[in-house]
Amino acid sequence: MNIHEKIETLTDLYVAGGLGADERGEVDRHIAECAACASLLRDAREFSSWAKGLIKNDAPPADLEDRVIARFRAAGQSKRRRFPVGKRFLKITGSIAAAVALIFIGNAATDGPAEGYMAEVRSRLIANSGARDAEGKLIELSIDKNGGELAWAGTMGAPSNNFEYFFGRDLSRGESDRDRGVNATSAGISGLYARQSDEQAARRLTEGGRTNLVTRSGGKRVVDSLSDGVALGIEPTTAMPAEKMKKALDDDKPTAKEGRLGELKDLAVVAKADSPTPAPESPAVKPPNPVQDNRKIIRTAEVSIEVDSYDATYTKLGELMTAEKGLVASANTHKAANGKISATVVVRVPPERFEAVLAKLKDFGTIRNLNVDSEDVTKAYIDLETRLKSKEILAERLKKLLAEGKGTVKELMEVEVQLGATNEAIESIKGEIKYYDNRIGLSTLTLQIAEKDLGQPFEYVQTLQANLALTARDPDDVYAKAQKEIVDAGGQVVDSRMTRQNDGSSTGFIRGRVDADKFQVLRESLKKYGVATNDTVNQQKTARGGRDGAPKPDAPLRKEQAVIDLTISSPPVFVTRLSQVLVETPTVDSAYQAARKAVEGAGGKIVDGSLKGSVDGMQGTLRIQIDADKFQALVDSLKTAGKVKNANVNSVLPAASTDGAAPLLRERAEIDFALVTPPQLIGEEHGLWKSVQDTLAKSWTGFLWSIEKLFVGISLAGPWILLLIVGIVIWRKRKKAAA
């Protein structure tokens, strides 16, 4: 797998956030250099937001879990299965303790009583703030510790319609709460800030007993993802020793539900909650409304406009942007073959001018398609800010720990690693905030501009093509002449081939191109070369560069060069006469060669020929084809080769012709010509002398044969005899010596 393929497999995961930092870095580095892969990634990202955008109305409510739980509780109450509050509270505390314990599972050894305090703080927070009664929950609580010192940061949330309950007292009491805040500081909780999201956009509509969060914006139904409500950020001031904290907690036993929460450091109430449930019969039609302060809404629109002239439109667009303090972010144009321009122009305008700009676009041309979209990112934005804040606090603490340099090297290393991770998270959050700021600060308008009649064809093309099949007596001749004819007409031969069969027939094919105006003349003149058996002309007119249903009569007509496909073939072979001639001659060899020459001289064709010798003499055969009119003369000349032993002629009548080629039937004749040596007469030379001669010759031959065999015998047996003799001699000598 090369790098591009690898990147391709990673793009969807990248967009879904499923890549680790390493791989993400790899992709980032690669796309910085590789435009193709960058475009793949952009594609994946666009697809993701496109598909998400289309089905976002189907998204489950953000408080799905809460609603399921509410139903679960309601069902439990109706069945009287509710547990006593005290027991329940204990159980909550227990589960929280378990959860907190899990958080610290990695460094449980040195934790000591920390989990206990955390659980205590946690349940105290829930109880004191009234969170439990207000269906609130602790979203995030993180501890930061160094030895015995503890500090924490966290976030709490509650449904927004419990805003007053949850928080109202603190808001109304002012100074006295400040005092309480100071009290609470001793328990380690110092800061508290709250944000309340804009309830105006998210209204509850009751539909068939089901609650949906619906907002209307620009006439478009959008399910608002915002139903979060109140978020409290809790941040530490200073860390304190664990013992001191324990004491503080003990000293500060809550006496009532109203909270000793801490000092209200930063209170940003974005919008006070309206009556959360407007009457169902008056659906909240929100007028196209410029963004309110602090609401984080990303507005986008896609507009398709048909205009007379792109250039003029672009100029006007530029002027509009100057007037509305917007800017043209990008423009891509494409010029079609018919000279019309289509373009995609992205402009960014201040949100408050968004509607005005949209309205003005109507003056530019005909709006074909308009798609306005808004995405409320308030929740995500606030979450980001909260997370950023708590991470920053954590980073500060960690830095401090490092600066103090207490603890073992291993511990310090761990702190450093954690600091790195925290800083990375901070950067990532900042990046996201920046991204949102950009998107929120300027609304994005994507204009698809197309000039009128973009779909019209810019020309029509006429094509002519002829199929012409000719039968000609001499295809080779016509083949050559037709090519010359095409070239003379100013055309060109683009393809030509000639095939010959061994029966003497042949077929030629020529494809010629010629200017359309010379087409007819050429076709007529080609037809003169034979009998036409097929003659068809195809004419076609096609529109180029256009779409169906957009005819343009005045578009120019371009005539492409005409094509002529010409096929020339021989007439069918037809044998009309068949002759067999057998001639005897002592000199078969030379007579055979003479006959071949005679056939060629007479314009005949030798289809088959053989010359072979045997004991009885030589034999030559020829199968000859020749035009009928030259048949008789050739037969006569062949007969002069020797003594004619056999000669016959059969005439075959042609079968009734079925096609128009009848006048061009090839009248052919076939001759089977055979040459043989006259039979040898036995005993032509005889007499006594001849017999003696023969006998002597035979005995001489026999003598020579026996000598030859003798030598063979000697050379085979000689060495063995010699070996035997030597053996006997040695044996005898030994015997003598023994005697």
Add this chain to the structure above:
Amino acid sequence: MELDLIRRAQAGDRTAFEDLIRAHARLVWASVYGWVKDPAWTEDVVQDTFLKAWEALKDLKQPEAFKGWLLTIARRLAWRQAEISGRSMSMPEVPERPMPVDLADPEEARDEVQKALARLPERYRIPVTLHFLNGMEYGAIEKSTGLANGSLRGLVARGVAKLRAELAPWWRSRHEHS
């Protein structure tokens, strides 16, 4: 911790069960949505699923199989409700590749996305639904489905790729139109 929660819920601890709801509601939602393709109805089924699960929890012999057990209940409820109400819950038909619909109508385009999503095999569909519709981050999906990183990666990548392939005609024509 989850096993612990399940055992406590089995013993009658409602708060433990509420924690289980928090952990699994979206997973069930994503699964049911693929069958019924209607958000409001899906929510009904999800709520009923948990009520049913609470009643039947004592009979669950293997707490490890809680997730699958929950999804089975959800599927059975969805089918039963479909039968009662006569709502169609047909398994998505094989697409015949019609001409891309008119994209001026977002409803139609949405239908196509919905259908394409529903056609994905369930093991791809749930992570993709969690991401596309619940807006869940990758890590949250991992937690919710309980899948290890390696297998989830593959499912998300292939699921999204399949979805893209299915929606290619609409996605392309979105670029080309006008």
